[in-house]
Amino acid sequence: xxxxxxxxxxxxxxxxxxxxxxxxxxxxxxxxxxxxxxxxxxxxxxxxxxxxxxxxxxxxxxxxxxxxxxxxxxxxxxxxxxxxxxxxxxxxxxxxxxxxxxxxxxxxxxxxxxxxxxxxxxxxxxxxxxxxxxxxxxxxxxxxxxxxxxxxxxxxxxxxxxxxxxxxxxxxxxxxxxxxxxxxxxxxxxxxxxxxxxxxxxxxxxxxxxxxxxxxxxxxxxxxxxxxxxxxxxxxxxxxxxxxxxxxxxxxxxxxxxxxxxxxxxxxxxxxxxxxxxxxxxxxxxxxxxxxxxxxxxxxxxxxxxxxxxxxxxxxxxxxxxxxxxxxxxxx
Amino acid sequence: xxxxxxxxxxxxxxxxxxxxxxxxxxxxxxxxxxxxxxxxxxxxxxxxxxxxxxxxxxxxxxxxxxxxxxxxxxxxxxxxxxxxxxxxxxxxxxxxxxxxxxxxxxxxxxxxxxxxxxxxxxxxxxxxxxxxxxxxxxxxxxxxxxxxxxxxxxxxxxxxxxxxxxxxxxxxxxxxxxxxxxxxxxxxxxxxxxxxxxxxxxxxxxxxxxxxxxxxxxxxxxxxxxxxxxxxxxxxxxxxxxxxxxxxxxxxxxxxxxxxxxxxxxxxxxxxxxxxxxxxxxxxxxxxxxxxxxxxxxxxxxxxxxxxxxxxxxxxxxxxxxxxxxxxxxxx
Numbered sequence: 001x002x003x004x005x006x007x008x009x010x011x012x013x014x015x016x017x018x019x020x021x022x023x024x025x026x027x028x029x030x031x032x033x034x035x036x037x038x039x040x041x042x043x044x045x046x047x048x049x050x051x052x053x054x055x056x057x058x059x060x061x062x063x064x065x066x067x068x069x070x071x072x073x074x075x076x077x078x079x080x081x082x083x084x085x086x087x088x089x090x091x092x093x094x095x096x097x098x099x100x101x102x103x104x105x106x107x108x109x110x111x112x113x114x115x116x117x118x119x120x121x122x123x124x125x126x127x128x129x130x131x132x133x134x135x136x137x138x139x140x141x142x143x144x145x146x147x148x149x150x151x152x153x154x155x156x157x158x159x160x161x162x163x164x165x166x167x168x169x170x171x172x173x174x175x176x177x178x179x180x181x182x183x184x185x186x187x188x189x190x191x192x193x194x195x196x197x198x199x200x201x202x203x204x205x206x207x208x209x210x211x212x213x214x215x216x217x218x219x220x221x222x223x224x225x226x227x228x229x230x231x232x233x234x235x236x237x238x239x240x241x242x243x244x245x246x247x248x249x250x251x252x253x254x255x256x257x258x259x260x261x262x263x264x265x266x267x268x269x270x271x272x273x274x275x276x277x278x279x280x281x282x283x284x285x286x287x288x289x290x291x292x293x294x295x296x297x298x299x300x301x302x303x304x305x306x307x308x309x310x311x312x313x314x315x316x317x318x319x320x321x322x323x324x325x326x327x328x329x330x331x332x
Numbered sequence: 333x334x335x336x337x338x339x340x341x342x343x344x345x346x347x348x349x350x351x352x353x354x355x356x357x358x359x360x361x362x363x364x365x366x367x368x369x370x371x372x373x374x375x376x377x378x379x380x381x382x383x384x385x386x387x388x389x390x391x392x393x394x395x396x397x398x399x400x401x402x403x404x405x406x407x408x409x410x411x412x413x414x415x416x417x418x419x420x421x422x423x424x425x426x427x428x429x430x431x432x433x434x435x436x437x438x439x440x441x442x443x444x445x446x447x448x449x450x451x452x453x454x455x456x457x458x459x460x461x462x463x464x465x466x467x468x469x470x471x472x473x474x475x476x477x478x479x480x481x482x483x484x485x486x487x488x489x490x491x492x493x494x495x496x497x498x499x500x501x502x503x504x505x506x507x508x509x510x511x512x513x514x515x516x517x518x519x520x521x522x523x524x525x526x527x528x529x530x531x532x533x534x535x536x537x538x539x540x541x542x543x544x545x546x547x548x549x550x551x552x553x554x555x556x557x558x559x560x561x562x563x564x565x566x567x568x569x570x571x572x573x574x575x576x577x578x579x580x581x582x583x584x585x586x587x588x589x590x591x592x593x594x595x596x597x598x599x600x601x602x603x604x605x606x607x608x609x610x611x612x613x614x615x616x617x618x619x620x621x622x623x624x625x626x627x628x629x630x631x632x633x634x635x636x637x638x639x640x641x642x643x644x645x646x647x648x649x650x651x652x653x654x655x656x657x658x659x660x661x662x663x664x
Contacts (some may be wrong), residue, residue: 070347146645149637163398174648179664194637196528196577197649204651206660222636230606234576237607241573244566245528274562275569305481305526309657313478313566316506317529319536325641326634328538332511 009331024295025180027063028251029056032268034285035257036073045071049115050105051286057109059290060136063181064106066115067255068128068190068213073098074116074161074255077217077262079154079242082330086167090120094131094139107137112181116189116213117146118167119144126167130187130213134180141178143187144171147195158221160262164191175201183295188249190214193252196237196245197320203246204308208273208295210242212252232267236277244275247301249293256284262275273298356514358541360583361396363387364600366370366617368405372546374430377403381447382437384620389441391622394467395513396438397446399587400477400522400545403431406587407450408495409549409594411486418499422452426463426471439469442469448521448545450499450510462499462545463520466512473510474517476503477603490553491588492594496523508535515540518580524545525584526570528577529652535578536640540605540627542574544584550595564599570610575643576607579633581625588616605630 015045031052036045049066056064069075075089094117095103106113110137119129132141132266148170150162171230175198177186186202186209202210220226237250243250249272256266268281270291279289305311336397363384368377381398388396402406407421426449427435438445444467451461460480464473480502482494492569507530518534518541525544534542552558567584575582581604588598600613602623611621637643 065615147643149643170645171648177661178619179661181447184660191643193636195644196532196573197652200528201346201649202659204655214633217659223632231606234607236570237576238574239575241528241569244569245526245573275566276562300555305523307657311479311481311523312527312656313502314653314656315501316478316641317533317653319533320529321646321649323536324644324646325639326536326538329509330512 011137024291026181026183026207027062027294028062028270028291028293029059029061030251030253030268030270030279030281030289031056031064031066032253032266032281032283032287032289033067033070033124033255035113035259036255037075038260040073042071046098047104048286049102052286053105053109053111053113055288056290057111059288061111061290063112063114065251066113066213067253068116068117068130068215069118070213070255071117073259074215074262074264076150076167077161077260079161084169087120088254089174090118090126092120094119103133103137105132114187114211114311116122123185126168127171128164128189130189130211132178132180132185132187132211140180141176141185141187142238142329143176143189144173145189145192146171146175147191147198149191151320155170159219159224160217160221162217164219177202177205177207188212190216193242196242197247199242203248205250206302207246208298209249209251209293212239212250213255214252217218225328228265231265235265235267236284238271239269239271240275240277243271243273244301245306247273247298249273249295249298254281256281270279273301353409354377355407358395358513358625358627359516360541360598360602360623360625361393361395362583362585362602362611362613362621363388363390363396363397363398364598364613364615364619365586365587366623367591367596370405370592372405374403378430378434381434384618385441385443385445387436387620388622389443391620393443393622395444395446397543397583397585398545399585399661400448400547401450402447402545402587403449405591406547406596408482408499409493409592411493414497419452422450422458424452425634426451426452432596435465435469438446440467442467442572444536445544446519446545458500459503460496460521462521464510464512464517464519464543472512473508473519474505475508475521476505477521477524478503478507479530481523484575491556492549492553493549494549504509509534509537509539518542520544520549525574526566528574531574531578531580535580538634539580540630541581541583541625544571544582544656545587546584547596547649550597560597564597567599569598571601571603572607572609575603575605576633577638579605579630579638581582581605581627581630584634586613588613605633
């Protein structure tokens with residue numbers, strides 16, 4: 001869409017980075033973002049995203065990953081009776097006037113990208129969406145958040161509202177993967193990362209790198225004594241387990257800091273296919289982590305302990321797809 | 333089977349421990365075992381198990397959890413051409429002459445128990461099995477290991493053999509749960525703990541405590557540079573994620589130490605429904621950890637972030653049960 005198509009061979013085996021045409025390295029930038037306030041325009045946010053992209057480029061990145069709902073504040077914290085009032089937070093096309101400079105800069109840099117935004121479709125559907133572009137700035141993949149947390153109606157028992165189930169419909173595209181950057185790339189969003197099904201469905205398609213943006217309140221709205229340290233622990237635990245159990249890289253990127261008085265935790269992570277953290281954000285602000293991810297590091301796990309074809313026993317998994325909620329056995 | 337049936341009400345609400353008849357506390361003992369050598373008789377092993385049980389009783393336990401293949405050495409490390417030679421490692425009935433004293437002591441103590449053994453059925457099937465007894469020593473549940481690691485034939489490329497797929501058939505009972513001790517209890521064995529499907533199938537039945545015995549070599553037979561610290565990390569990661577993502581207690585119990593020159597790691601764990609480790613073994617030998625597990629601590633997770641009925645989207649999980657191995661998308 002923007003810029004000339006690049007030679008796919010150079011994309012697959014970047015000789016400039018590794019000096020070894022047989023290696024499959026993706027230099028990924030986790031571009032954590034600090035808070036976005038209600039009054040901040042899309043244009044101002046895109047300017048920040050471009051600054052992060054320039055920094056990522058200077059560090060050799062060929063893929064940049066931004067948070068969920070990267071263009072706006074995390075608006076599901078507010079209740080409005082008429083949901084249509086909140087269409088101001090949604091994008092009707094992508095790219096659009098506000099985001100075009102970001103796509104153009106990505107094409108200039110020859111950098112693939114992933115970011116999240118609120119999507120309003122031409123036929124009136126609302127999704128919490130993420131896209132993947134190739135190195136020419138062309139959108140090659142779209143994901144719509146499947147696991148929406150929170151609730152639909154105002155809940156006075158919570159310390160703050162989390163109305164994702166009010167403003168979004170559950171994603172209708174499933175968990176796909178795309179061949180990009182010489183590897184197999186998948187996407188998920190925020191709460192999806194706590195669900196092992198997310199990673200497994202992509203793992204069953206051979207995923208080598210999962211990109212996940214998130215906005216996660218530092219306070220549990222229903223358990224105020226759960227401190228931010230425990231919430232960061234759950235973040236790491238979910239991402240590390242998903243990486244290890246599917247032998248895939250996972251890049252999890254936060255929007256962090258205090259938005260309109262509501263703190264979001266940071267802790268953006270890059271996790272290797274052994275489940276080890278190789279990079280972790282230290283601030284709650286705009287911050288770039290870059291790591292050279294060897295996609296072939298996924299091979300060992302995928303061909304030994306997690307060789308699904310040899311070891312999985314789907315005849316015993318049927319409840320996972322036949323039953324949504326938990327059904328305890330009858331009382332004795 | 334052994335001893336008089338106990339009043340179920342006292343089982344459900346042990347007033348002697350909590351002083352509060354409304355609490356559901358299970359005092360669980362993780363009974364890690366040190367190595368069992370080839371020459372050690374079943375009788376000698378049972379004597380050790382009874383000593384661990386007595387110690388657990390003195391610490392107030394009402395459930396004791398022993399490792400996988402608790403009665404013998406980990407024989408799948410040896411190759412024999414004629415598998416029938418290895419029937420010596422299998423039990424044809426349970427209890428049997430060697431294990432009866434263990435069942436009797438459990439009934440005396442009023443202690444439920446879980447342990448693993450190699451099972452040879454009357455019709456000639458071989459399973460890696462675990463049982464659950466109630467506080468009277470009666471077997472109330474049986475589980476047969478579903479996820480068998482390793483291989484069938486001698487593999488000269490490995491630093492040591494791991495022939496579980498040679499000596500056992502995959503379990504045919506699925507992942508059931510049982511109402512015991514006032515709660516909902518499930519079982520799994522060793523390598524099962526690395527598979528999120530294991531916990532999820534039980535989670536979908538409302539499981540509140542999962543009992544897992546294991547024997548895990550300290551060395552990766554196909555990756556000698558993977559040190560024991562990384563292997564302990566994977567053990568913790570898998571168990572903690574399974575606990576958190578299903579809001580359940582998990583008790584994971586090792587056979588540890590050097591058997592016939594082959595080291596097994598210890599690191600037995602009790603993990604709470606938030607995924608936090610509440611007790612961890614410090615030795616590679618016989619060692620008892622006891623923890624008072626409040627089964628109602630599972631309620632918060634099960635009714636909020638992991639309220640499956642509200643949040644799971646089974647329409648996007650179909651690959652998990654329709655496809656065993658990974659199938660990458662076509663090359664571009």
